[in-house]
Amino acid sequence: MALYSEKVMDHFLNPRNVGTMEEANGVGEVGNAKCGDIMKIYLDIDENQIIRDVKFETFGCGSAIASSSMATELIKGQPVSEALALTNKAVTEALGGLPAHKIHCSVLAEEAIKAAVKDYYDREGIEYDPADFPDESACAHCH
Numbered sequence: 001m002a003l004y005s006e007k008v009m010d011h012f013l014n015p016r017n018v019g020t021m022e023e024a025n026g027v028g029e030v031g032n033a034k035c036g037d038i039m040k041i042y043l044d045i046d047e048n049q050i051i052r053d054v055k056f057e058t059f060g061c062g063s064a065i066a067s068s069s070m071a072t073e074l075i076k077g078q079p080v081s082e083a084l085a086l087t088n089k090a091v092t093e094a095l096g097g098l099p100a101h102k103i104h105c106s107v108l109a110e111e112a113i114k115a116a117v118k119d120y121y122d123r124e125g126i127e128y129d130p131a132d133f134p135d136e137s138a139c140a141h142c143h
Contacts, residue, residue, distance in 0.1 A: 004062070005096030011066035016073050019055045025123055028115025030134075031108055037064045041072070041112040045120055049080040056112070063102035070094050071109035080120070083113050084132065 004012075021042035031038035037060035044053040054076050058068040071091050075083040088106035092098050098106060111134050118133045120126075 003099055007094070007096040008063065008066045008098065011069040011095065012062040015065055015069040017055050017069065017076065018057070020057060021053065021055045026116040026120030028112045028117070028119055030111040030115050031060070036060060037105065037108050039064065039068055039108050039112040041116040043116045043120060045080060051075050051078055051080065051083060060105065060108070061102070063098055063105040064108060066095055067091050067098070067105040067109040068112070071113060075113060080117055084117055086110060086113060
């Protein structure tokens, strides 16, 4: 059995939505150089709270890049509420699985999206429950 699924390899070799976004109205960066994975997500959210566009920059392994790419594909065109509901499990399943020691990469994608949505809420003055967002000082995805 191969270590990585065809989907993981496809998203690693041909990542979708890579880059930065000058006009982003939500930006989230998570990770830490100490553990080797850093992800930055840029969101362009319209007046109806639909994610018009999403970009990412990831410093990390192939699993981190694939997780970033898949996560952006899963939330693009979706309401912000759907992006907030995206779990690392959904990202892993959409990729056809990840090795157990790489699951933290999908957690990184989930955390980056939540951080970007939190930034959007802060910029727009939208109230939210802080419990819905990860503690940015922690590195929960680290193994």
